[in-house]
Amino acid sequence: MTTSPPQYQTVQPEAVTNWYKAGRTDQFPVGAGATIKYGDRQIAVFYFPRQDKWYACQNLCPHKLENVLGRGLIGEQEGIPKVACPLHKKTFSLTTGENLNGDCPPVAVYPVDVKDGYVYVGFAD
Numbered sequence: 001m002t003t004s005p006p007q008y009q010t011v012q013p014e015a016v017t018n019w020y021k022a023g024r025t026d027q028f029p030v031g032a033g034a035t036i037k038y039g040d041r042q043i044a045v046f047y048f049p050r051q052d053k054w055y056a057c058q059n060l061c062p063h064k065l066e067n068v069l070g071r072g073l074i075g076e077q078e079g080i081p082k083v084a085c086p087l088h089k090k091t092f093s094l095t096t097g098e099n100l101n102g103d104c105p106p107v108a109v110y111p112v113d114v115k116d117g118y119v120y121v122g123f124a125d
Contacts, residue, residue: 008108016122035070044070
């Protein structure tokens, strides 16, 4: 029996109905990603120290359906924060989810909030 991958959808900040407490800020690597579980979904969380900004996206790369984006390289492309799939080098915007160097479908992105030393990821369910 095969199972389909979980459904990921971008959540806009105004649509958040649940702020999931992902962990303490010191539990996440600086300048790299970590993966959290939310229901049956894997979410990659990234901290960009130069910008002092946090981002979250689905961990599932849409190119070959591998849960690897949390291990991807992060950086910027023309000022856009991005993550590159460590297996296939496809890059995705961490603000919009769009594929920046090919014809892959976009990834879902999620709002992130930091309060009192904890990282929260916003979901609409």
